[in-house]
């Protein structure tokens with residue numbers, strides 16, 4: 001069984017600046033490259049689960065998203081950091097219902113199965129409650145990063161990504 005580091009994308013890997021429609025808007029958050037690199041070294045499977053409802057809204061296409069993700073993965077690779085899998089939900093509740101958009105658990109369950117992940121040895125980093133709820137239901141420890149909200153509940157809260165290192169080791 002493997003350990004898993006689950007990551008939301010917008011607001012965790014890259015700065016949250018509304019819909020990311022092109023690489024010009026994609027900027028890594030401080031500390032995330034080092035965190036992913038360290039997770040790789042510690043033998044975590046690194047899994048990104050992200051809601052990309054902008055596709056359903058017609059703001060960008062699957063191809064646009066692929067270009068953004070290729071850019072992200074290439075930049076990470078240049079720094080010795082690797083993401084094992086990206087799961088994205090292209091749907092938006094204003095357009096269509098689905099089982100893959102967080103807070104649904106589908107992508108988490110798929111990753112756990114595909115990568116033989118033990119939830120009890122795993123963490124989910126998110127900046128919104130909908131990132132944390134499905135993880136919690138599956139027994140994954142939840143980590144809120146960024147700005148704390150009294151409506152959010154998480155096992156850990158860290159203002160900075162770099163602070164998360166302390167719980168991975």
Ligand SMILES: [Zn+2]
Pocket residue numbers: 089090091098099100101
């Ligand atoms: Zn979906």
